[in-house]
Amino acid sequence: MGLTEHPLRRDLVREMHLRRFAPVQAPARLVQMIYLVDKEERQAELERLANPVGKAAKTIEQESRHALIAIDEDIRFLWERQTEATTITALVEGRDMGRLDALVEWMMEWPGAVVRATKLYVEPEEEAAKNCLPDMRFVEQDLVSCCINAGVRMWSDFRIREDGFGRMLLAGQAGGPDELGRIVQRLQELGNYRNLALLGLPPVQRLMPELNRLEDDLARQSQKLGELGEEEFDDDALLHDLSRLSAEMARIRAENSYRLGATQAYAQIAGDRLETLEIKPLPGYQSLSDFTERRLVPAMRTCETFANRLRRIAERSSDAIALLNTRIDTRIKAQNLDLLKSMESSFSLQLRLQNLVEALSVIAASYYAVGLIAFMVKGWKAFPDGDSTDIILGIATPGIVLLIFILVGVIRKRVVDETK
Known part of the structure; x- marks a missing residue:
């Protein structure tokens, strides 16, 4: 039966092997640079990586983040991409730093801006390293020296020389090339991440x-x-x-x-x-x-x-x-x-005025109602031989009232319909 893999399983395994460093066999010379690379420059970086120093082209996947390329039999080139930075390293066995000149010149044209550049000199014994100290030209007041993993000793003043590179000297075998390579990697990562942190x-x-x-x-x-x-x-x-x-x-x-x-x-x-x-x-x-x-x-x-x-x-x-x-x-x-208080006062005043108008309306309605009744009574008393004017007014009064009532109802209905 086949395994049902999580879709991220292989990515997680690759992540655990990304930071693998090359073995370092003392004596050796290394040059490492760390660049800040914009997203727009990533494609140019991959194109440059595919043809290192005119050597045979290498196939680099777009999502690849690590590469170890053999330039010559004893010269290797390492490339690692981080979120916003790229670390490139040239490594040669022996003490001839000049053999890396062509590779370093190619590395100096890498897309991006250099954050840290270091030349690292690795010697198998402390005595051999001390013979190299005069050539390092370290500033005595700034010199840093201590022992690190498994008795490896380091020297550096962490200053930038005229060529744009810092210098670091190591002495010790540290249990073999693989272990020494891991120590070099940790030591360089300390300086690289320190500089990246200080960017803020x-x-x-x-x-x-x-x-x-x-x-x-x-x-x-x-x-x-x-x-x-x-x-x-x-x-x-x-x-x-x-x-x-x-x-x-x-x-x-x-x-x-x-x-x-x-x-x-x-x-x-x-x-x-x-x-x-x-x-x-x-x-x-x-x-x-x-x-x-x-x-x-x-x-x-x-x-x-x-x-x-x-x-x-x-x-x-x-x-x-x-x-x-x-x-x-x-x-x-x-x-x-x-x-609201002002509106309440206004409503109260309007209510009082409305009550006054209603009272006056009662008087006016009473007056006109009495007049209408008087017209009908006079017409009834004048019928049939009385004054024809009173008869006509008495007959016309109910019709006019009915007509006005109907007209008011029609107008009210039209107004109500218009407000819907």
Whole structure:
């Protein structure tokens, strides 16, 4: 019987193997770059990846996120795509970094913008690594050196040289090429994710003065909310100002929410990588954990503070607008109550006038009713030999009353039909 697979099963298995790094056999030389690549540049990236340095074309699927390509017998090229970044690595066995020049030149033309570029020198023993230290030209005051997994020692000042690359030196076999490859991968990922996390700091530093201004404006508007009277003009102007503040804060949150969220995620991954390296400090040197935490933690606290301040200001603005809307609604209800009282007074006056009109109408109706009866009585008394005028008026009066009654009924029906 065949297995009924979950539609995501194979994707999940591939995900677990995506971050596989090439084995590193010391001595070795590596060059790694991490690029920020826009969506529009992804197709150009795949086209470039299909023909590395003029070698035979490789078939790369559109959804593929990892590739390990053998350029020569001892030169390999690694490509890995993340959500917004791409990591590319050139690896050669031996100490001849010059053999990577053509591949590195091709890598430097990759689509996107470089976030971090590092040249990594791996030696099998610490003594051999110390012989390379003078060529590294590390800045003594910034030098970081410590032991990491399985006794591997590292040196770096994490500065950018004239060629645009940083330098890092490693010494140790660490249990074989596969284990050393995983250590190199973790060490490089720490630096890569640290730089990606720090991408959120410059926008925060740039927006801090604007956030301070918005906070001061909100404080002034909130103070006005308690001081202003009930004039409609004051409330309308205040509502306009508060709405403008809310719109500005919504714009800032929309423009920076992704970067702030990514910064938090990258910082968490960098912290995880720092723990897995099992760093052991060395006397006289700052360790990798000291270097990372001294720079990364304050930056992340700044970004976190900015995000929290922005959220609190938005909440305060919403509360102020809600309070102002409540006051406006209360004023409108008071106005409606005054209007109802005015209408009630008007209805009372109309009722009294209607009662007066009805009383006068009774008198008028009585007068005309008596007149009509008088006409009919005179006509009856004059019949048959009396005054012909009285007879005619007496006969015509009931017909005229009936005719007027019918005419009024027709007019009333027409009016009722027109109002339906």
